Amino acid sequence: xxxxxxxxxxxxxxxxxxxxxAITAATEVFLRGSLATWQDNVLQVxxxxxxxxxxxxxxxxxxxxxxxxxxxxGVRYEWxxxxxxxxxxxxxxxxxxxxxxxxxxxxxxxxxxxxIAGKVSDLPISERGWFMSAxxxxxxxxxxxxxxxxxxxxxxxxxxxxxxxxxxxxxxIKTLAVTFGAAIRRKRSEEELQREKAFxxxxxxxxxxxxxxxxxxxxxxxxxxxxxxxxxGNKSAEPLLNFWKIAVGQSVPDQWxxxxxxxxxxxxxxxxxxxxxxxxxxxxxVPIEEGDYVxxxxxxxxxxxxxxxxxxxxxxxxxxxxxxxxxxxRWYSERLLKKKDSLSDQQVEMANTxxxxxxxxxxxxxxxxxxxxxxxxxxxxxxxLNNLIDVLKQGWQELKxxxxxxxxxxxxxxxxGLQPFVFxxxxxxxxxxxxxxxxxxxxxxxxxxxxxxxxxxxxxxIDVTDTxxxxxxxxxxxxxxxxxxxxxxIDAGIEGTGLGLSVAKMVIDRSGGKIWFESTxxxxxxxxxxxxxxxxVTPPDPVTEDAQVADY
Amino acid sequence: xxxxxxxxxxTTLGKAMVDELTEAGFEVVWxxxxxxxxxxxxxxxxxxxxxxxxxxxxxxxxxxxxxLKQDGSEYKNIPVVMLSNLGQMKEIDRxxxxxxxxxxxxxxxxxxxxxxxxxxxxxxxx
Numbered sequence: 001x002x003x004x005x006x007x008x009x010x011x012x013x014x015x016x017x018x019x020x021x022a023i024t025a026a027t028e029v030f031l032r033g034s035l036a037t038w039q040d041n042v043l044q045v046x047x048x049x050x051x052x053x054x055x056x057x058x059x060x061x062x063x064x065x066x067x068x069x070x071x072x073x074g075v076r077y078e079w080x081x082x083x084x085x086x087x088x089x090x091x092x093x094x095x096x097x098x099x100x101x102x103x104x105x106x107x108x109x110x111x112x113x114x115x116i117a118g119k120v121s122d123l124p125i126s127e128r129g130w131f132m133s134a135x136x137x138x139x140x141x142x143x144x145x146x147x148x149x150x151x152x153x154x155x156x157x158x159x160x161x162x163x164x165x166x167x168x169x170x171x172x173i174k175t176l177a178v179t180f181g182a183a184i185r186r187k188r189s190e191e192e193l194q195r196e197k198a199f200x201x202x203x204x205x206x207x208x209x210x211x212x213x214x215x216x217x218x219x220x221x222x223x224x225x226x227x228x229x230x231x232x233g234n235k236s237a238e239p240l241l242n243f244w245k246i247a248v249g250q251s252v253p254d255q256w257x258x259x260x261x262x263x264x265x266x267x268x269x270x271x272x273x274x275x276x277x278x279x280x281x282x283x284x285x286v287p288i289e290e291g292d293y294v295x296x297x298x299x300x301x302x303x304x305x306x307x308x309x310x311x312x313x314x315x316x317x318x319x320x321x322x323x324x325x326x327x328x329x330r331w332y333s334e335r336l337l338k339k340k341d342s343l344s345d346q347q348v349e350m351a352n353t354x355x356x357x358x359x360x361x362x363x364x365x366x367x368x369x370x371x372x373x374x375x376x377x378x379x380x381x382x383x384x385l386n387n388l389i390d391v392l393k394q395g396w397q398e399l400k401x402x403x404x405x406x407x408x409x410x411x412x413x414x415x416x417g418l419q420p421f422v423f424x425x426x427x428x429x430x431x432x433x434x435x436x437x438x439x440x441x442x443x444x445x446x447x448x449x450x451x452x453x454x455x456x457x458x459x460x461x462i463d464v465t466d467t468x469x470x471x472x473x474x475x476x477x478x479x480x481x482x483x484x485x486x487x488x489x490i491d492a493g494i495e496g497t498g499l500g501l502s503v504a505k506m507v508i509d510r511s512g513g514k515i516w517f518e519s520t521x522x523x524x525x526x527x528x529x530x531x532x533x534x535x536x537v538t539p540p541d542p543v544t545e546d547a548q549v550a551d552y
Numbered sequence: 553x554x555x556x557x558x559x560x561x562x563t564t565l566g567k568a569m570v571d572e573l574t575e576a577g578f579e580v581v582w583x584x585x586x587x588x589x590x591x592x593x594x595x596x597x598x599x600x601x602x603x604x605x606x607x608x609x610x611x612x613x614x615x616x617x618x619x620l621k622q623d624g625s626e627y628k629n630i631p632v633v634m635l636s637n638l639g640q641m642k643e644i645d646r647x648x649x650x651x652x653x654x655x656x657x658x659x660x661x662x663x664x665x666x667x668x669x670x671x672x673x674x675x676x677x678x
Contacts, residue, residue, distance in 0.1 A: 319638060320638065324562055325564075327659045331572070331662075331663050332564075365659075
């Protein structure tokens with residue numbers, strides 16, 4: 001076995017065994033080591049390799065930047081045989097521009113998976129500057145790729161004293177570089193996994209926290225399926241569930257099932273009052289289409305409703321209280337006027353003023369009641385079929401005497417036969433009284449006021465036409481403004497509050513009709529309003545039914 | 553001449569009605585609450601009743617009306633005109649359902665009109 005050729009082959013094999021077993025050890029370290037000890041693992045690997053290879057210095061450079069024009073790299077890990085000078089501690093070594101430093105050739109070779117290997121003395125002069133130690137005689141540099149990207153390189157200095165490497169060694173070192181690249185890749189995906197895990201955990205914590213929101217809500221929050229089965233109720237909803245005598249998983253009472261089905265079908269939220277535990281809650285029913293359920297958000301409106309109730313009670317009481325003395329004024333001034341013969345002209349005039357003022361004041365009280373009623377958003381709580389002609393005739397009758405006194409010809413022209421239809425009789429009568437009394441007020445003696453009822457494009461239209469003074473063009477835009485009064489009317493000494501027409505507009509707007517006028521100064525005015533001719537009585541809204549507290 | 557019963561708790565308004573209608577030639581009796589009203593009804597034949605809706609005491613206008621109009625009531629055929637304060641259609645409709653024959657809204661009517669109404673109502677019933 002002393003054949004030199006054979007010996008060389010055997011040496012070669014031995015060397016290769018050594019290198020391969022070192023690489024296997026390194027691979028194992030990379031595969032088994034945890035991320036937390038990555039740094040130590042790498043250092044352990046290069047230390048082992050250094051010993052096994054008999055190298056003086058091993059270092060790993062990681063690129064900070066790789067472009068077509070330049071490669072900037074830095075020393076990340078380094079192992080030294082004893083007594084040599086470190087590089088990793090030199091700041092300049094963390095930011096090396098390979099091209100500028102004279103290693104441009106290396107970049108080209110390594111980038112294409114090539115290897116730089118040989119005696120330092122064989123390298124171009126410019127490239128020798130890299131080796132700080134004069135003792136560096138040989139070098140082998142292999143690139144590291146991570147996921148097809150050039151990550152950096154591993155360099156061994158003074159690895160083989162002779163400066164020549166067998167292909168087996170070069171291959172083994174290349175394999176080591178591949179293993180290292182794979183380890184980095186694994187490290188990266190582990191880091192990514194950890195980041196993801198941390199992200200998921202963070203989100204879970206956030207979601208958990210958000211989920212506490214409805215639970216912590218001091219107001220009741222519930223969720224019901226579109227069929228009315230309660231699927232969630234927070235702590236504050238417990239009194240409501242108790243009041244309904246149900247638990248989560250059971251159906252709400254029928255009345256509320258209807259509301260849930262309705263908001264879900266209409267895809268429109270709706271607020272409904274519910275009274276329980278001595279409190280009133282306004283529940284907003286919000287349909288959530290994508291979830292096939294309806295969310296219920298409660299809000300304590302006890303104070304609000306009480307205040308509204310007090311206001312309502314006050315207005316109702318005040319109206320009652322006001323109307324009795326007003327009637328007394330009206331009737332006693334009238335009785336006084338009957339005794340004309342024993343009164344002076346001046347006394348008659350004064351009694352007349354009292355009489356007219358009382359009438360106006362009674363109308364004002366009516367208007368205030370209507371406004372308070374409309375502003376509460378409360379039209380007729382129980383819509384019913386009414387006979388429009390009867391309602392108008394009642395108003396007409398009430399004002400007939402007033403018209404007679406001024407010798408005004410009051411006409412009623414019914415151009416269409418009407419079935420009873422749905423409208424708020426009190427409010428429409430109020431509107432008509434306002435229009436008709438205005439017409440009588442602003443029409444001089446011997447004039448004419450005509451009420452016409454007709455059908456126009458499926459709507460019922462009521463016209464009140466007078467032969468009065470007309471509305472000055474400059475005042476026309478303000479006619480429906482609350483408390484607005486034309487200077488001309490004030491100058492003419494015509495009493496009024498400026499409420500009547502604003503009430504009329506509020507009522508008609510909310511009844512689904514329109515109100516307008518045409519006027520020529522000096523010739524007369526026609527006020528018109530329309531009403532939808534709806535013959536169907538829709539069932540009362542549970543909202544208003546529950547919110548209903550008083551007539552006013 | 554026709555005889556009227558006015559059921560009205562407010563003295564001022566009641567007096568005005570009584571005076572005006574008496575001056576118009578009617579025989580007028582006046583009650584301020586239910587018991588008094590039924591006493592007056594027993595006293596003699598009444599042709600027309602004016603009945604206030606809001607009344608003090610046990611029975612309000614609706615309840616008096618219901619008693620007057622119930623089956624077997626000897627006063628069933630006497631026409632009743634309700635005296636309404638606010639003129640709310642709802643209260644008027646309710647009274648009409650029970651059997652009132654008409655209504656007036658006090659603040660919206662002159663006494664002269666009330667006299668006319670009384671004349672037409674009593675002419676019908678006699």
